[in-house]
Amino acid sequence: MKFDVAILATESLPDVVRQVQLAERLGYDTAWITDSHLVCRELWVTLAACATATSRIRLGPGVTVPHSRHVSVTASAIATLHDLAPGRVVIGIGTGGSSAQTMGLSLAQVGKSATLARTATALRALLSGGVTRFDTGVDGRLAWLDGPRAIPIYLAGSGPRMLETAGRLGDGAIVYATVSPDVLRVAIEHVAAGARAAGREPARLDVALWAPMSIGRDRERARDHARGRVASACRHPLPVRLSDEDETAIARVRDAYDAYEHATAASRHRTLVTDRLVDLMALAGTPADVCSQVSRLAGVPGLTRVIAFPQAPGQGFAAREELLTMFAKEVASRWHAA
Numbered sequence: 001m002k003f004d005v006a007i008l009a010t011e012s013l014p015d016v017v018r019q020v021q022l023a024e025r026l027g028y029d030t031a032w033i034t035d036s037h038l039v040c041r042e043l044w045v046t047l048a049a050c051a052t053a054t055s056r057i058r059l060g061p062g063v064t065v066p067h068s069r070h071v072s073v074t075a076s077a078i079a080t081l082h083d084l085a086p087g088r089v090v091i092g093i094g095t096g097g098s099s100a101q102t103m104g105l106s107l108a109q110v111g112k113s114a115t116l117a118r119t120a121t122a123l124r125a126l127l128s129g130g131v132t133r134f135d136t137g138v139d140g141r142l143a144w145l146d147g148p149r150a151i152p153i154y155l156a157g158s159g160p161r162m163l164e165t166a167g168r169l170g171d172g173a174i175v176y177a178t179v180s181p182d183v184l185r186v187a188i189e190h191v192a193a194g195a196r197a198a199g200r201e202p203a204r205l206d207v208a209l210w211a212p213m214s215i216g217r218d219r220e221r222a223r224d225h226a227r228g229r230v231a232s233a234c235r236h237p238l239p240v241r242l243s244d245e246d247e248t249a250i251a252r253v254r255d256a257y258d259a260y261e262h263a264t265a266a267s268r269h270r271t272l273v274t275d276r277l278v279d280l281m282a283l284a285g286t287p288a289d290v291c292s293q294v295s296r297l298a299g300v301p302g303l304t305r306v307i308a309f310p311q312a313p314g315q316g317f318a319a320r321e322e323l324l325t326m327f328a329k330e331v332a333s334r335w336h337a338a
Contacts, residue, residue, distance in 0.1 A: 004028055004305055004306070005031050006307050011320075013046060016046055020059070021053055028057060030305075035069075043064060060091045062307065066095070066119045072126065079149045092156055093120055094155070094157070095156075113165045120169045126140075128148045156210070158176040173208065175188065175207060177239055179293060184303065188207055191205065192302060211309060212310075213229075214284045215331070217286060219289065223282075225265065225317050230278055233282075235254055242280075249277055252272050265317040294331055298335065
């Protein structure tokens with residue numbers, strides 16, 4: 001199993017670059033930079049800076065979205081990034097969360113599997129040097145492209161239809177469906193079903209779990225630090241229905257969620273996140289706790305990587321560097337050694 005890191009680019013660009021450099025030194029496979037333009041630094045500028053400052057780690061959007069960036073712009077941007085880091089570029093595509101909400105769009109409006117499918121299909125055509133038809137009815141291509149770009153496309157989802165679309169059209173899937181092995185097995189089966197429906201072999205897909213993460217010597221502090229990320233996870237549908245108690249707790253978080261505090265460790269909505277939701281949604285606690293949680297995930301068939309997503313630092317909370325270092329040295333290293 002491989003381990004990646006997701007980074008909310010809320011800190012200064014030099015700080016984000018240093019964090020990606022640290023992730024590279026620590027052995028993380030991929031750094032995914034979130035795309036939420038009203039609460040984070042600009043995605044493509046950030047990725048370009050990271051590409052020029054690193055040499056091994058893979059880089060890409062985690063995830064970019066169609067409602068704020070036309071697919072032709074995304075294709076040109078990722079192909080250009082490939083010029084800076086050939087062989088190290090990946091792209092995650094989703095339908096959006098905070099980027100939609102800060103623009104006044106609901107998750108129901110943007111969260112459509114057909115949108116994800118159209119975006120993935122058009123992006124693949126453009127990156128191969130081909131032509132795609134835009135919503136205007138006009139055919140377009142990347143005229144400057146001097147040859148196909150072999151850039152792996154990961155499609156993100158949490159509900160059944162999105163997950164099946166990822167299996168049908170993606171080189172990989174980013175699954176945002178709790179850290180519960182029971183729920184994750186159902187989610188991955190939806191990915192596999194999509195692959196089989198398209199005549200593809202599910203085992204060939206790279207399936208990643210998007211997992212809020214917080215780790216520390218102080219168990220309660222670490223778990224408390226994860227609540228903002230857990231609140232974000234609660235906004236998305238799941239492939240199964242949870243208990244009535246869990247569903248009620250999640251509904252309270254959704255109703256109170258402030259997308260402009262999406263990247264804030266001390267967000268007000270985090271206070272509604274119960275201990276049970278932390279258990280359900282996050283890798284959080286002491287190194288021993290997190291090792292145990294990852295060990296359970298390692299037993300889920302079809303899961304090939306974990307994307308550890310620490311909350312952005314804030315006053316009274318752990319620095320991102322501290323979380324990345326402890327997770328790499330005391331959790332991920334155990335699986336690398338194996």
